[in-house]
Amino acid sequence: MAKDIIIGGASNYSWDQLKYWVNSIVKSGFDGDVILIATNITKETIDTLSKKGVKVSLYGKKQEDGSFRVDSKGAPHVERFFYIWNTLNQLDKNQYRHVITTDTRDVVFGKNPSHWLKNNLKQNKLVCSSEGLTYQDEPWGNQNLLEAFGPFFHNALKGNLIYNVGTIAGEFEYVKDLLLMIFQVSINRPIPIVDQAVFNFLIQQQPYKDIIYKATNKDGWAVQLGTSLAGVKSGSGDIGKICQQNPTELISYQMKYKDDQPDTDNLDFTIIHQYDRVNGLKDKIEKLYGDI
Numbered sequence: 001m002a003k004d005i006i007i008g009g010a011s012n013y014s015w016d017q018l019k020y021w022v023n024s025i026v027k028s029g030f031d032g033d034v035i036l037i038a039t040n041i042t043k044e045t046i047d048t049l050s051k052k053g054v055k056v057s058l059y060g061k062k063q064e065d066g067s068f069r070v071d072s073k074g075a076p077h078v079e080r081f082f083y084i085w086n087t088l089n090q091l092d093k094n095q096y097r098h099v100i101t102t103d104t105r106d107v108v109f110g111k112n113p114s115h116w117l118k119n120n121l122k123q124n125k126l127v128c129s130s131e132g133l134t135y136q137d138e139p140w141g142n143q144n145l146l147e148a149f150g151p152f153f154h155n156a157l158k159g160n161l162i163y164n165v166g167t168i169a170g171e172f173e174y175v176k177d178l179l180l181m182i183f184q185v186s187i188n189r190p191i192p193i194v195d196q197a198v199f200n201f202l203i204q205q206q207p208y209k210d211i212i213y214k215a216t217n218k219d220g221w222a223v224q225l226g227t228s229l230a231g232v233k234s235g236s237g238d239i240g241k242i243c244q245q246n247p248t249e250l251i252s253y254q255m256k257y258k259d260d261q262p263d264t265d266n267l268d269f270t271i272i273h274q275y276d277r278v279n280g281l282k283d284k285i286e287k288l289y290g291d292i
Helices: 015-028 043-051 076-089 113-120 139-157 172-186 195-202 229-233 237-245 249-256 281-288
Strands: 003-011 033-039 055-058 096-102 107-109 126-134 161-171 212-215 222-224 271-273
Touching: 003 015, 003 076, 003 113, 015 033, 015 043, 015 107, 015 281, 033 043, 033 076, 043 055, 076 172, 076 195, 096 113, 096 172, 113 161, 126 172, 126 222, 139 195, 139 237, 161 172, 161 195, 161 212, 161 222, 161 271, 172 195, 229 237, 229 249, 237 249
Parallel strands: 003 033, 003 096, 033 055, 126 212, 222 271
Antiparallel strands: 096 161, 107 271, 126 161
8 A cells, every 4th residue: 555755854953953853753643654865964863763763865975983974065955855856766656645845853743644635635736835925025035036036037926925845745756756846946046045936936837836735724734833923923034023123014914914823822733834933832842742
């Protein structure tokens, strides 16, 4: 019977930074494969991950102390998509159903992702999650889009909602090939961190436009807390800094947010992303998903 994969990337992360992601997967009841693409990682962290049942796919050069290091001038945010694609490309696609690919340091699983995908993906091949703001209403993303694609495409895309590149899932072949496209379109851009802008560009084009489910907070797939009211009040991102400097801007932000605000006291989501951007929530998450 085909199974699912959760796969993420890590560079310069220790077990203490990765354990919440790993432990939350265990607590969710997920019974598929868990793979971590990793470099700049110690032998101790590799060994601990392996003991926890994580399949560690290493790249770079093995050092005398058993650690792995890579000498690259590229952006890890972008390079991860190639390494994840390359790892998936070596697997037997007939053995797998869905791939869930996420960030790792600031992501935990509140529920088994296989259940959501089985019940909600339906005819769609992919799913992503909204940040609740359009590009033109989110200062960092707006500038990033402009620098990545120039004024013509920025003008065409700035009115679109931003979809987070750190919580993507779907059918094996479709996720695999989307990750390769993100990598290929990202390289040789004018700025190094372009993965999210590229992802948002791609999902407005065919074939992705018609086969990706664009989830909101109502769907319960993934919450992006960095742009939520709780995150903004905590000073998250450029909007958070602007609102702290001028509290009246908070009213403007709330009018621009195009989703239901998540209740951080009851995060009923399959994936919880950017929990460290909300005051007090990081401690709760770490207590819940710490050593098990």
